[in-house]
Amino acid sequence: MSPSSILFSPPFVVVDGVINIRTIGGYKIDNSLLVTPGLIFRSGEVSGITEAGKQQLLALGIRRIFDMRSNLEINSYKTASPDIPGVEFVHVPIGKEVTWDAGSFERRVKHYQENELEAFVKYAQITLEIGASALETIFRHFLERPKEPCLFHCTAGKDRTGLVAALILMLLGVDDADITKDYTLTTVGLEPAREKLAARLQNIPVFRDNQQGALNMGSSKEASMTAILAMIRQEYGSAAGYLTACTRLQAKDLDAIRDNLLNRA
Template sequence: MVSVLGALDADLVQRILNSPPFHSVDGVINFRDLGSSSGAITPGILFRSGELTRLSQRGKDELKALGVATVFDLRSQSEITKYSSATPEIDGVRFVHVPVSDKDEYDPMALAARVTRFETDEKEAFATLYSNILESGARAYETILKHIRDKPGEACLVHCTAGKDRTGMFAAIVQLLLGATDDAVIQDYYLTTFGLQPALPHLVARFQREALYQKNKAGFEIMASAKKETMHASLEMIRTKYGGAEAYIKQCTTLTDADIAQIRKNLAADPVAKY
């Protein structure tokens, strides 16, 4: 991971992090507005990020200034406990725990344990991982989508540990549902490459006591990557396995055509967009 950290020009990283869709929320990594990313979603309604564990008072104020009223946490409880990474309370903000899985299978250490799959066929391994996340995370994603359906105009934040895999698949489904182009979805995913840069030293410090990290540092680099071709393969997987984002929602959740229409109405940047 250290080589990943050093691979990007520091000035370039800073320019990107200081520009939309990124927002500065002190103590939070990879925080950005999905509306500014895709062009299909109204800005200021749906945000994504990494964990809020290190959120400062200034960060709390910045989060509230963005209008965020509800925060959805996709991490497992055992993951939160293991890393002592509970989210701090914020007056006026509701926190909803919606784990993609009750197991540890999607926390960073568990992902790294499967790194041999990535070394032989990285794109296919990520596509398989993301397919599994879509299956196990359907109930969590449904909860968030119902909130969007029922709370028009109310800003919410969706996060996991790094804001890359579990959050990234939710972001992809929502953007596709709202008619975003593949290029827009892929670019949004790729931005995590920059969003994670400030956090890499912290993540290394967290994991370097783990024997798995010592034995397979290269695996952590793969785990931290957010390559465009990875999301391209994942979009192909969504269409091949489900028939698209809308079909995924219909197959894997209880949401109806009317629900989907309301979600689109509440999020759409273009009120007359055709889907």
């Protein structure tokens, strides 16, 4: 199947002006349970949504959108959340809220150049550490509003978004192979926006001067997610272990979330 065909096939959905948007439901667990489709959506930034896209979004039942971008990202790229009547935007920033330190950012890109896998694992763990409050807010939606479809996103819908999707699927007992497949779909999902995203990066000297590091940083490979899942198990035991250790969610809450998001196949 060609990349363009994939973009118009499940799990991708069409919302005009929104990049890399798809549902993360439909996965089977032990041939008896199914992650309820049509409840959880993931994407890149939604600031470019068109009027037609707004109607498509509403038709999916989405009434709540979690934006994980920092204010620095939103202001730098002038990509504030749009006004969509009937949709609540919840800002749950994960990232720097101060001017980038050019030196530390250069070291980060160089890390991706020299050891791509190690860099992905390192920054995923940092996201888990600094983003616990934001992640708790998203997971509480599944606890408190289980029948209300929601969408969560960052800028490209790749790293922070991919990590949240992985935690959800991991908590529900989805196979690692399906979790990594969900992550790698971002390679196709970003294709229509690749030139636009590349143009943004060209305005940042460190990316212009280290194109290989930038390419590695922008990738979404199976090996990266496989290593991230291994890190979660090593550091926290499981997705549930992370959530109970780093947020106020309790084991009984996670059991309720599983019940809310799983159906008999």
